[in-house]
Amino acid sequence: MTSDTAGVAPSYQDLQRAALAAAEPVRYGADAAIVCDRLVRIFTADRVEVQALQGLDLVVDRGDLVALVGASGSGKSTLLAILAGLDVPTAGSAAVGGCDLLAMNAGERLRYRREVVGFVWQQTARNLMPFLTSAQNIALPLQLRGGRRGPGAKRRHRARVAELLEALGIGDLADRRPAELSGGQQQRVAIAVAMANDPAVLLADEPTGELDSETAAGIFEAFRTVNRELGTTVVIVTHDPMVAGEVRRTVAVRDGRTSTEVLRRTVTAEDGSEQVSEREYVVLDRAGRVQLPPAFLRALGMERRVAVDLAADHIAVRADDTDR
């Protein structure tokens, strides 16, 4: 190939590199904190199979704060147990903080649970050792963490405990045992314990389930603080209807799949006032499937088959009228 526009015409190597780059598949959610791809979890109880997760897709970006909502039995806790490294999916793939949850051996799984994820349970008592003070509870995961224990370890641990007590506004509770704390205070300490080893992701299953609504609001604020100030990705499973107003992204799980999402953002109006805009989306999975809201389908009598037409800026879904 001759070139009379030296420096502009691509070389053979340039073309080869471009062709290879184009052939390289883009990894699904490559830089995300959490990537679940067609996740399936089947339980067998009394020879009956329950498909708790039925091909669930979920990508959570680093630094995001996400609420998972859904009816009882929709699969939320099953998903969280997998993300926490406590359970293993039957099929599909899941990665958290770059760790492949299907490829870990027992030792790696233990390290993953201690260092990559933090977990806050609903039962306030389950999160804390009853015979340790708040500061000792927070220090425990630091001591259990493997690796080098140099002479400065004790000092570093003390500094980390102080930092977390301060971030969660519980410095004055450092020397109290769980029995001497209210439910809300216990959950704040539990968040500090889960954050001790600076996990990539903080997971919480119904963390406000045992609290009154005012205390619950304070706990959501604590999760927001952790998310904003410490930059941790946070995923909270909740039944709390108030939650939609508390987080940027709410993902609904239905029948073992993610079905709809509500995204909230603050927009500045023409007069300079700030308003929160909220929009509901249906999830588009990797195969191009969407789960349309049942109320919409019922309203237009859509079932079994719909006509789909492409327009310049949208796709129209209409009731099947072939028999009319």
Ligand SMILES: Nc1ncnc2c1ncn2[C@@H]1O[C@H](COP(=O)(O)OP(=O)(O)OP(=O)(O)O)[C@@H](O)[C@H]1O
């Ligand atoms: N260990 C298990 N053995 C058998 N079935 C299970 C097991 N764990 C969960 N399931 C079933 O899987 C489905 C999903 O359960 P899961 O607990 O994930 O739902 P959930 O959305 O968290 O519900 P809830 O909001 O009530 O906690 C349910 O039908 C449940 O009965």
